[in-house]
Amino acid sequence: MRVYNFSAGPAVMPEEVLEKAAGEMLEQGGSGQSVMEMSHRSKEYETVQNECEALLRETLAIPGNYRVLFTQGGAHMQFEMVPLNLMVKGKADFVVTGQWAGKAYSEAKKYGAANLVASSEDKTFSYIPALDSSKFDKDADYFHICQNNTIFGTRFPELPETGGVPLVADMSSCILSEPVDVSKYGLIYACAQKNMGPAGVTVVIIREDLIRDLSGSKVPVMLRYQIYAENNSLYNTPPTFAIYMCGLVLKWIKEKGGLTAMKSLNEKKAAVLYDYLDSSKLFKSTVEKKFRSLMNAPFVTGNEKLDKKFIKEAKEAGFVNLGGHRSVGGMRASIYNAMPVEGVEKLVAFMKKFEEENL
Numbered sequence: 001m002r003v004y005n006f007s008a009g010p011a012v013m014p015e016e017v018l019e020k021a022a023g024e025m026l027e028q029g030g031s032g033q034s035v036m037e038m039s040h041r042s043k044e045y046e047t048v049q050n051e052c053e054a055l056l057r058e059t060l061a062i063p064g065n066y067r068v069l070f071t072q073g074g075a076h077m078q079f080e081m082v083p084l085n086l087m088v089k090g091k092a093d094f095v096v097t098g099q100w101a102g103k104a105y106s107e108a109k110k111y112g113a114a115n116l117v118a119s120s121e122d123k124t125f126s127y128i129p130a131l132d133s134s135k136f137d138k139d140a141d142y143f144h145i146c147q148n149n150t151i152f153g154t155r156f157p158e159l160p161e162t163g164g165v166p167l168v169a170d171m172s173s174c175i176l177s178e179p180v181d182v183s184k185y186g187l188i189y190a191c192a193q194k195n196m197g198p199a200g201v202t203v204v205i206i207r208e209d210l211i212r213d214l215s216g217s218k219v220p221v222m223l224r225y226q227i228y229a230e231n232n233s234l235y236n237t238p239p240t241f242a243i244y245m246c247g248l249v250l251k252w253i254k255e256k257g258g259l260t261a262m263k264s265l266n267e268k269k270a271a272v273l274y275d276y277l278d279s280s281k282l283f284k285s286t287v288e289k290k291f292r293s294l295m296n297a298p299f300v301t302g303n304e305k306l307d308k309k310f311i312k313e314a315k316e317a318g319f320v321n322l323g324g325h326r327s328v329g330g331m332r333a334s335i336y337n338a339m340p341v342e343g344v345e346k347l348v349a350f351m352k353k354f355e356e357e358n359l
């Protein structure tokens with residue numbers, strides 16, 4: 001029996017997608033082979049990858065002057081690739097709103113001057129700090145944010161106005177959750193295993209003029225955007241199966257009505273959960289209202305023992321992976337695109353029952 005999976009990642013996938021992949025496991029299209037068995041240099045595989053890219057471009061309305069790259073190494077590798085490729089003058093601005101934003105910041109320090117514009121560490125990253133634009137470096141190579149903070153459950157309610165400085169966003173846990181205006185960014189990156197597909201592939205959407213010619217430099221070949229761009233992400237063997245699965249997820253999103261439909265479903269789910277948290281006498285959200293994520297909702301009872309009891313009983317009732325990140329404890333419900341509304345409604349009903357029994 002399938003459970004309601006609230007994991008932050010790798011996370012729940014749409015059931016229709018898993019069924020489709022199961023049906024194609026032995027033979028993909030008319031090829032007589034699984035996509036896993038195909039040469040990455042074959043026409044058949046090329047079609048799979050090109051379709052995935054085309055669907056991503058259509059879904060996110062990616063402008064023609066942006067390239068879509070498929071890399072490996074997760075979002076973590078982008079913490080290195082972004083400074084290695086984008087730091088020309090050797091300086092960048094950072095807003096530290098959680099663990100991932102903090103890692104992007106500390107990794108970048110190895111390659112140049114990383115300017116900390118603002119941080120919300122003083123209140124355990126429970127809000128998005130106000131940004132004072134006089135602290136922005138007008139001459140920076142880029143301005144980095146983590147748009148949705150998977151661990152702490154916050155998101156930027158609006159984007160910083162960076163003028164001519166390219167905005168770089170880690171969108172690992174919010175990509176495809178609602179429409180975005182790609183033209184506002186210089187570079188977007190997202191590992192797949194939250195809202196896009198299985199682990200193994202990371203998508204980079206980069207404005208063409210930011211792809212620097214690094215020929216002759218010491219930057220490792222596999223860490224140059226240029227190499228991915230020049231070789232249609234086929235310089236070496238890409239994570240073929242993961243890319244195929246992302247294509248299926250994108251098809252599923254399209255069939256459901258695209259990102260506008262995703263957004264309204266995600267808002268509905270978030271409202272069901274947050275409304276209950278705000279009315280509950282036992283559970284409470286740890287995030288200031290206007291910064292709450294649509295995708296990841298941390299909450300606590302205020303009593304660690306009771307938190308553990310809740311996580312255990314929830315699991316027994318078929319609601320799994322509700323433990324908070326190992327660095328913060330408490331609970332967290334990740335409610336990505338593939339989590340149905342009824343999953344959140346049933347979770348809330350279970351929480352109400354738990355509240356009655358334990359208050």
Ligand SMILES: *Cc1c(COP(=O)(O)O)cnc(C)c1O
Pocket residue numbers: 009073074075076077100146148149150170171172173191194
């Ligand atoms: C999950 C996550 C990461 C880390 O991704 P890896 O693929 O494990 O490197 C980074 N940033 C955000 C926002 C995430 O949600």
